[in-house]
Amino acid sequence: MEFRYLPMTETDKQEMLDAIGVDSTEELFSDIPENVRFKQELNLKKPANESALMQELTKLASKNANLKEYTSFLGAGVYDHYIPSVVDHVISRSEFYTAYTPYQPEISQGELQAIFEFQTMICELTGMEVANSSMYDGGTALAEAVTLSAGQTKRKKILVSKTVHPESRAVIHTYAKGQNLEVIEIDHQSGITDLEQLDNEIDDETASVVIQYPNFFGQIEPMNDVQEIIRKQKKTMFLVSSNPLALGYLTPPGNFGADIVVGDTQVFGIPAQFGGPHCGYFATTDKLKRKVPGRLVGQTTDENGERGFVLTLQAREQHIRRDKATSNICSNQALNALASSVAMSSIGKHGLRKMAVLNMQKARYAKQQLENIGIAASFNGPFFNELVVKLSESVTNVNAKLLDKGIIGGYDLEFYYPELAGHMLVAVTENRSKDEIDNLVKELGDING
């Protein structure tokens, strides 16, 4: 069998073994104790040639209902947005995607500068002073923010609103167990955080309060009121998870006194790809810059005084601090951060607001049309591009019927919110046309009778 990734010929091998001073490769493995060696052949499928494998995997791919062939109203943290064609052309340049972390700045200025630009864009969007080079995703970025808040305040109590993405909350619980933190969830009331309960639970033991803006139901949390409650406690930190696209229209969390803002840049140039890889971002205040998890790129000059960029403040990181490190993150999502940078550059200063407004207008049109046929929105506060509607039968049944019509319906809230059985979270992005919205409304009308 020939293997196109393995250039070693028999002659090469012989010459190299001679230079090493051994007779066979077997000798090089003689340090593996005889009694643990694997003597059989691994039970794997036979090697496949390029054409056959491509054909087989293309068939497997076509077994999946994809968002380009179906009309999708599914969001809940992952969205079908416009991806400028330039994005894939840039990230397919192998100088970027086959590189490692830019440890050698002299030959990595491209990646370093791109990350520096990404950090800047995240600061601009969130209204924060410092942003890192990326995290795995929005959920783990939030968990890292919680960890940071506990370390910073030397407190163990965390208050998380139930309007935060349920899977991000689940991740917070897992990380909190590692750190022996106590996580208390605050109920939702009319689609937003129950402020009275928040006010009752917060005390001088509270490390941080976690809010999502816009929240999981698409609603805009009353950030001013939340901030007011948090500020009654001196050290308690305000952690915000934010869809960065929404910040094209909404006042950035930094303006509401957020201490850490995190989220996912999947909305910018990253396909859904079954939930990953996406790209977490992490932004904070200048005061906390030496506590930030993950990699940071800084501007400096070379020996000739030329502007250049380096990985910096590395004393925070695991490879220096080892067991004293407060985060173990090493690999991040650099290539996806690049994808998002390219998308943000393409959409640009004014396009961003335009894109956010497209989402908002189309979502409002959907809301109005649904109301016209008697499917009312459950929550009526200001919202971004998602709305919750109550259906007359189970969301599972409705979605099965929609699928037959070529529509991927909204998210079934019952899965994480038993109290919202029969409620669907409908996402309407700029990619949905009026006709597609009208069609959804018609089909839902037929189903709802």
Add this chain to the structure above:
Amino acid sequence: MAKTDFPLIFERGKEGRTSYSLPEMDVPEINLEDEFDEAYIRQEAPGLPEVSELDLMRHYTALSNRNYGVDSGFYPLGSCTMKYNPKINEDVARLAGFSHIHPHQDPKTVQGAMEIMYDLQTSLSEITGMHDFSLQSAAGAQGEWSGLMMIRALHEKNGEFNRTNVIVPDSAHGTNPASVTVAGLDAVTVKTNENGLVDIEDLKRVVDEDTAALMLTNPNTLGLFETEIMEMAEIVHGAGGKLYYDGANLNAIMGFVRPGDMGFDVVHLNLHKTFTGPHGGGGPGSGPVGVTEEFAPFLPKPVLTKKDSEFVFDYDRPESIGRIKPYYGNFGIYLRAYTYIRTMGAEGLKKVSEYAVVNANYVMRRLEEEYALPYSQHCKHEFVISGKNQKQLGVRTLDIAKRLLDYGYHPPTIYFPLNVEEAMMTEPTETESKETLDGYIEAMLAISREAKGDPELVQEAPHETPVRRMDETTAARKPILRYQP
């Protein structure tokens, strides 16, 4: 690479230029401001770029020209397994049926994706000799942490809350002890002996009733196989502890020996190392975790299983450590790893390890001529040499690394592991030809000669790169972390 300074994307373009093509506003517009309190409407547009599409492409193309990847040249960065990233992998990952599917779709509509995940789990179990695999961890470090959380969960289930010590060799990667801390456990160091292996006597000394686990890479970070692994397993297991395998170095042993057969209870792999996921300039990676049957109940949830002929996500896992990531992990990286495993098969993967080991030993023996070799036995897929001879001439390992840039090579990992003076950790990988290795060897030998004859040439390197050495001290002392107009 051209030596010209060029602008940030924010310094390019002009007010009014665009490079987007958004869908049209085809619904009747309403006045949004009626809905929002003024305090919630953004007053100032974020300072994003305003460039045309060509300007944008030129900008990023220029940046790519100032970057270096495996496709650019040899990249022997130790412990990172910078092997070739096959192109079919990229094509597969971009098929619409994989790239444009939503994690919350009805599982019945994504059976093709789930089949690949299931098949990948099964293949990884076979390659490592483990009982079960969870693909979810986003990277090696997250794999370590979730593996340790499972070990903690098992001990706690047995009422052994005292078992908090995780033994880590002094040569271990920094993520190991950091992951221990993040999992709420305590790192305890075990020494390396004069042969570069774990000191068994010291291991016996640190293992006790508080031991949660021993965390090990094998071959270790010096590229040496821990020959006494079975004794070590007996010592740790005998005291009630567990064995954790950091799969960073799996590329050395595929088809030769399996972690499960060496007594490891929990392993993580790096799909972006051994299984050709591209490193992407720092990520995304993927760090699946494999376990013995004993640990299966603790796997992160949801767990992908097969029920009759249908693939399902099982959330009913009462003993699970919980969710470690939203959705199901970095699926896009699974596709690349899966495509690679299917391309190579058992025969190919064994050859991968065989050739990786031959390449490493060949480079090591040739460099021994000029460079100190702290451990003289055969290495596995990587080796560590020391620049201490050159240091006596005033040329540091950092200088040698920088000089390699002038010769067109990415340097090895330097100053790691910490227990070797002036360390250069070199991992050639199996995808490099003998000619490439010879070119690198010649460059390394030439640099050593330069260190003797013209040390300044090396000390002041690099000379040929787009920028010279960077002022990292000022960067850290007065950090500039974003562009300010």
